[in-house]
Amino acid sequence: MEQSTISPEEIIKTGTVAFKPTKAMIDTNMSYCPGCGHGVAHRLVMEVVEEMGIIEDTIGIAPVGCSVLAYDFMDIDMQQAAHGRAPAVATGIKRVFPNKHVFTYQGDGDLAAIGTSETIHACNRGENIVIIFVNNGIYGMTGGQLAPTTLPNMKTSTSPYGRDVDMTGQPLKITEMVALLPGVAFVTRQAVHKPGLVRKTKKAIKKAFKIAEEKKGLAFIEIVSNCNSGWKMRPDASNIWLEENMLPFYPLGDIKG
DSSP states (O other), X not given: OOOOOOOHXXXXXXXXXXXXXXXXXXXXXXXXXXXXXHHHHHHHHHHHHHHTTOGGGEEEEEOSSGGGGGGGTBOSEEEEOOTTOHHHHHHHHHHHSTTSEEEEEEEHHIIIXXXXXXXXXXXXXXXXXXXXXXXXSSOTTTTSOOOTTOOTTOOBTTBTTOOOHHHHOSOOOHHHHHHTSTTEEEEEEEEOSSHHHHHHHHXXXXXXXXXXHTTOOEEEEEEEOOOHHHHTSOHHHHHHHIIIIIHHHSOOEEEEO
16 A cells, blocks of 8 residues: 655645544643553543444543543543442443443552452443453552552562562453453453554454443453553653563453454
């Protein structure tokens, strides 16, 4: 396929649309750390919601942590949940409003530690919701502490010499765990730090929403992302570290469905 050679000047002159904001996002200042993957993930979810024509019929649930900032950006009905309880809240909302599109947006400390029980039981019941799980291997907003997903020997504010698996156990691969449950219809692990991966993640999000819409069961999407502030790195260096360390342990791709 021949590559486009349209210059920025020609785009402006001809009125060609190279980029446009989604109507499902609020036009506001970014409050995430520079280089954080949350902003990209937010936009992908809202692009899918707009393209499916379900802005007025979508309800998002975000709990405590960096994910709570989703309320500042997603121009849809949103509900806050206590730390870890988003799947339980989503279950209640979906059962009261079965025709609504309901999703949770959670971090790894929230979903895989404080909310492990809610996550496992919602998946096992096969609730017709979408769970979006951002895994950066650390507690981001609360101070960079060790999380269930922290890699072996990875340094955090509560493991300054690196994670000691003899003391804290191995990192929890909760995405592989939920894939074993019969109520889960679709499980995938994606990333958003490269353009090609962004496109794959958006495709996975759209598939997840359609599965829930068709009442086939729960759809679970893990997004492996960086936390350059928590990792104490520049954004570009954190993406390299993610490639070299996170992805070998958390390989990308569909796991079920």
